[in-house]
Amino acid sequence: MKFTQFLKTKGAIAAIIMGIFYALAMLGIFLPGYTAIPGNIDKLPIAVVNDDAGEYGAKVADQLQENLPFKEINTDLTNKQALKDLEKNDLALVVHIPETFSADMQAGKTSSSIDFTMNEAGATVVSSSMSSIVTQINNQISAQFSQQTAQGVLMNLHVPEKQAAELAEKIETAYVGNIVTINDIPDGMHHNMLPMFLTMAGYTAAMIGAMQLISAFKENRGRASKTRLFIYVQLAALVIAVVSSLVAAAITYLVDGPSGDLFFSLLGQQILNYMVCFNFTAILIFLVGEGGMILNLPILLMQTIANGATITREMMYLPYEWMSHISPMYYSVQAYFANLYGSISPSPYIWSMVAIGAAAMLINIAIVTFLHKPVPVEELETRTETESIKNAAEVTA
Missing domain, CATH: 1.10.287 (Helix Hairpins)
Known part of the structure; x- marks a missing residue:
């Protein structure tokens, strides 16, 4: 050849x-x-809360709205409500101007500050981008107020040396920005990426498992009814989910060392993650056979962006945003962030995963029921006996 x-x-x-x-x-x-990074940073929603009734607070609030690189700046929230939205990652940044800001600035108090609050338990690009933007904002505001204070000093040209030193210090400390982070994630990229890695481990294993178990389902058609075989497939997937999730949890605790109180909740979510992803990926394999695996891989690749570990929904282009709404990976990643590092309940994300898994299982049941033709058990047994007799005869001959 x-x-x-x-x-x-x-x-x-x-x-x-x-x-x-x-x-x-x-x-x-x-x-x-x-390409949404950093191009779509301006789509992130933030809130500017001005509790100061004085001139300085209003001026800073107006300047922030004019200069901040965000299209959606909410100014109607209270600080308490804004922080709640930040906890749920519905906001990327909360800027709070305290009610004593103008009075403190006029009195030259060094305690005068604006709070910039960020949530670390979310997409990695958001927290890093917010830190950079807040640093720039603080530098601009500090320079502005230092300049205003300096103008006041220059009006007193003939001042004693001691007083001049005090005024110089006042210029330097006229404004200090207060950067606040909630739900701090421990240092190390492995902590930031743990929600995504746990999710992808379950998803990839489930996708391969779906191909293998559905292949076994087809090979054994006729040895049992398709209903019984479908149940066997689901039970086998559940066994694999439990075993693989125990291994995943063991490695997680060995490397990342999360709180022991989270063990059973993490284990339970990983088992659920496997079963949901199994039925989600099984749809195409039940539908078109092993060729469904070819289509499953691009869907997996798309979800690595649409799962919200790196960028938020607001930053995603439309196809990825659509995918995030039906993606088990998105809800799994968000549930892990909430469970591991957040201070909100992961329940809404868990129930979304359950809904996707239930819908996927119903679709699979419909495919098996209406598209897979029943094969009588006797037909396969007769064919097997005939082939055995034929093979024996050939050997004898």
Whole structure:
């Protein structure tokens, strides 16, 4: 056989097609998706809360609204409500001007400050971007108030040396920005990425498991009813979910060392994550066979952007945002953030996962019921006996 003939075989042609397909899929999904960083930072919602009735507070609030690089700046919330929204990651930043701000500035108190509050238990790009933006804002405000204080000093040209030193110090400490972070994540990238890694471990294992178990489902058609085989597939998936989740939890505690109180909740979520992802990925495999695996991989790649670990929904382009609403990975990642590092309940995200898993299972039941033709048990048994007799006869001959 010549090399050109080998290249024309089905296996070689399939490998060539897959090489081209996944190059297009990966680059076509990842590159456009990540162009949202930092391009879509301005889509993040923030709140500016001005509790100061004085001149300085109003001036700073107006300047923030004019200069901050965000399209959605909410000014109608109380500080308490804004912080609640921040906890749920409905806001990316809360800027709070205290009620004593103007009075403190006029009195030259060094305690005068504006609070910039960020939530670390969320998309990594958000917290890093907010830190950079807040630093720039603080520098601008500090320079502005120092300049205003300096103008007041220059009006007193003939002052004693001691008084001049005090005024110089007043210039330097006229304004100090107060950066506040809630739900701090321990140092180390492995902590930030743990929600995504746990989710992807379960998703990838479930996707491969779906291919293998559905293959077993098809191979054993006729040895049992398709209803019984479907139940066996689900039970086998559950066993795998428990075993693999125990391994995942063990590695998590070995490397990241989360609180022991979280063990059973993390284990339970990882089991749920596997089962939901199993049924989610099984839809295409039940529908079109092993070819469904080819389609499942691009969907997995798309969810690595749409899961909210790196960028928020507000920053995503429309196809990724749509995917996030039906993606089990999105809700799993958000539940892990809330459970591991947040101060809100992960229940809404858990129930969203349950809803997606239930819908996926119903779709799979419908596919098996209406598209998979029943095979009588006797038919397979008769065929097997015939083949055995035929094989025995051939051996004897």
